[in-house]
Amino acid sequence: MTAAIRVEGVTVHYGEVLALDGVDVTLEHGHVCGLVGMNGSGKSTLFKTVMGLVRPDSGTVSVDGATPALARKTGAIGYVPQSEDVDWSFPLSVRDVVMTGRYGRLGFTRRPRRADHEAVEQALERVELTELAGRQIGQLSGGQRKRAFVARGIAQGARVLLLDEPFAGVDKRSEATITRLLKELAADGAAVLISTHDLHALPGLADEAILLMRKVLAHGSPGEVLRPENLALAFGLDVLQREEEPA
Numbered sequence: 001m002t003a004a005i006r007v008e009g010v011t012v013h014y015g016e017v018l019a020l021d022g023v024d025v026t027l028e029h030g031h032v033c034g035l036v037g038m039n040g041s042g043k044s045t046l047f048k049t050v051m052g053l054v055r056p057d058s059g060t061v062s063v064d065g066a067t068p069a070l071a072r073k074t075g076a077i078g079y080v081p082q083s084e085d086v087d088w089s090f091p092l093s094v095r096d097v098v099m100t101g102r103y104g105r106l107g108f109t110r111r112p113r114r115a116d117h118e119a120v121e122q123a124l125e126r127v128e129l130t131e132l133a134g135r136q137i138g139q140l141s142g143g144q145r146k147r148a149f150v151a152r153g154i155a156q157g158a159r160v161l162l163l164d165e166p167f168a169g170v171d172k173r174s175e176a177t178i179t180r181l182l183k184e185l186a187a188d189g190a191a192v193l194i195s196t197h198d199l200h201a202l203p204g205l206a207d208e209a210i211l212l213m214r215k216v217l218a219h220g221s222p223g224e225v226l227r228p229e230n231l232a233l234a235f236g237l238d239v240l241q242r243e244e245e246p247a
């Protein structure tokens with residue numbers, strides 16, 4: 001079976017900075033995988049490399065058996081970037097943002113057809129944003145913006161979905177909606193890779209996890225990956241003391 005994501009021996013430098021060091025990751029369809037690691041451990045770089053936005057110094061990446069560039073072109077891969085990476089003043093409505101997920105499918109006239117409009121409306125409904133669809137994207141709350149980007153991935157029919165910290169600054173309702181949707185998408189055969197800082201929420205969110213510190217320190221079930229010795233390696237010993245404190 002073709003893996004949803006296959007990353008082999010990937011090393012990435014930004015100038016002198018080593019961001020990824022011989023990373024191997026395989027993710028199969030039908031799974032939600034949580035990506036955890038401290039600030040600067042290379043999570044966003046891994047996403048950008050899988051998206052083909054950062055070119056590795058060495059190693060190979062394939063998405064659904066294709067190059068990242070081809071997967072982007074065909075719409076096989078969808079990306080919900082970190083909020084800082086998006087220009088929220090761009091004059092696009094929520095509906096327009098979701099329609100950008102259909103661009104790879106539009107004919108040479110570039111004009112959306114009925115099937116495109118229907119896919120957009122269905123996706124908006126699934127993320128519960130139909131009522132806000134006419135608003136400029138920057139006029140939504142943080143959680144609503146994330147849901148709009150998830151809707152874009154749904155409208156696109158992406159078989160591989162990457163989400164870079166979708167819960168940062170997000171209210172509980174949006175978090176619950178996004179979590180439910182990601183599980184539904186995985187149950188329908190998509191592969192979902194999601195970075196998060198919320199270690200406590202990880203077992204409820206994902207059925208597998210990757211612990212990153214420039215290299216993959218652990219990859220397995222959330223329970224295995226979050227074992228104290230792994231966390232100590234990835235975050236330093238202080239996280240263990242914090243884990244022991246009462247909630």
Ligand SMILES: Nc1ncnc2c1ncn2[C@@H]1O[C@H](COP(=O)(O)OP(=O)(O)OP(=O)(O)O)[C@@H](O)[C@H]1O
Binds near residue numbers: 042045
């Ligand atoms: N454009 C860039 N130019 C130079 N260095 C960069 C660039 N982007 C990231 N880095 C560096 O590469 C390393 C990995 O960064 P990356 O953003 O991938 O980490 P991260 O795990 O996503 O961090 P965070 O949890 O803070 O989002 C860090 O040391 C960072 O400072």
